[in-house]
Amino acid sequence: MNRNGTYSKTVLTEDGSVEIEVPRDRNGSFEPQIVAKGETRLDGFDDKIISLYARGMTVREIQGHLRELYAVDVSPDLISRVTDAVLDEVREWQNRPLDTVYPVVVFDALRVKIRDESVVKNKAVYLALALDCEGHKHVLGLWIEHSESAKFWLRVMNELKNRGVEDFLFAVVDGLKGFPDAITAVFPWTIVQTCIVHLIRNSLSFVSWQDRKRLVPALRAIYRAETAEVAELRLADFEAELGKKYPAIGPTWRRVWNEVVPFFAYPPQIRKMIYTTNAIESLHRGLRKIIKTRGAFPSDEAATKLLYLALRNLGVHWKPAIDWRAAYAQFTIFFAERLPTTIR
Numbered sequence: 001m002n003r004n005g006t007y008s009k010t011v012l013t014e015d016g017s018v019e020i021e022v023p024r025d026r027n028g029s030f031e032p033q034i035v036a037k038g039e040t041r042l043d044g045f046d047d048k049i050i051s052l053y054a055r056g057m058t059v060r061e062i063q064g065h066l067r068e069l070y071a072v073d074v075s076p077d078l079i080s081r082v083t084d085a086v087l088d089e090v091r092e093w094q095n096r097p098l099d100t101v102y103p104v105v106v107f108d109a110l111r112v113k114i115r116d117e118s119v120v121k122n123k124a125v126y127l128a129l130a131l132d133c134e135g136h137k138h139v140l141g142l143w144i145e146h147s148e149s150a151k152f153w154l155r156v157m158n159e160l161k162n163r164g165v166e167d168f169l170f171a172v173v174d175g176l177k178g179f180p181d182a183i184t185a186v187f188p189w190t191i192v193q194t195c196i197v198h199l200i201r202n203s204l205s206f207v208s209w210q211d212r213k214r215l216v217p218a219l220r221a222i223y224r225a226e227t228a229e230v231a232e233l234r235l236a237d238f239e240a241e242l243g244k245k246y247p248a249i250g251p252t253w254r255r256v257w258n259e260v261v262p263f264f265a266y267p268p269q270i271r272k273m274i275y276t277t278n279a280i281e282s283l284h285r286g287l288r289k290i291i292k293t294r295g296a297f298p299s300d301e302a303a304t305k306l307l308y309l310a311l312r313n314l315g316v317h318w319k320p321a322i323d324w325r326a327a328y329a330q331f332t333i334f335f336a337e338r339l340p341t342t343i344r
Helices: 045-054 059-070 076-084 086-094 150-162 179-186 196-204 209-223 228-240 249-255 257-265 268-274 278-291 300-315 324-334
Strands: 003-013 016-025 101-116 119-131 137-145 167-173 191-194
Touching: 059 076, 076 086, 086 300, 101 137, 101 278, 101 300, 119 150, 119 278, 119 300, 137 150, 137 300, 150 179, 167 179, 167 268, 179 191, 191 196, 191 257, 196 209, 196 249, 209 228, 209 249, 228 249, 228 257, 249 257, 257 268, 268 324, 278 300
Parallel strands: 101 167, 167 191
Antiparallel strands: 003 016, 101 119, 119 137
């Protein structure tokens, strides 16, 4: 190999633009090892772009940030190519094998503005947040659809089953009509629990602001009852008194009563994990902080990409549920034949 001098090349690094001299030979057979031919960015620079994107910054904002900090001009096309590379990771994550059993799973949908055929639509982003047998939280997947419906949730259930899930002990839902049937059609042994917080919220939509202070304690007394029988008596008392002024509330509770009462059969350690979808609503709040600066996503893929990166960042801070071992001990008694007997 005969040397033939060098040529200059500018590469982007975490510290900005760097000019390097690359050796060459007369035959053109020399292959650089540290900075390969055609490579214009060193390891770490793409991670910077993805990190900024995951925090909700737009392409224009990322351009300005990189220009200000590193004195480099990065094209929108480059930023899009770097972030699009995440889609392969998203597909792998969305199709990864899952555990066979999850003690608790919470299902809910988040509304996101997405452009579809030149029209901005409010689409539903479906999320499934589960607690595994060690008490760790996992987002099992995210799915985007035009609206929240039991039919689509049935499709989600089948996908989860195909990825290895055989059983959920409890599924906590928001009261969508037909949703319990969609779950039990695929996981027949699952106990479906309606979110009490959603139910109270729906009940208060019938109530004037002046009366809310009276109604909230009365509704709270129902779901804090010692047993399902006591809860039903308190609901009857509510209907006989406050229900006369607000007759729509009682039927609202009775329509979903079979999905309200399951948690009464269990001790406090389990009750507080299954009576509300607060865990996934907290996750939604974290996602909304990241997407609130976006007017609308240009496509489903763009929304999926950002939401996945946001979930990946938020997941770093998740810890096992409080008092999980005490709760799991109760699970192993109530569901001995459906759970492993020890936690790793």
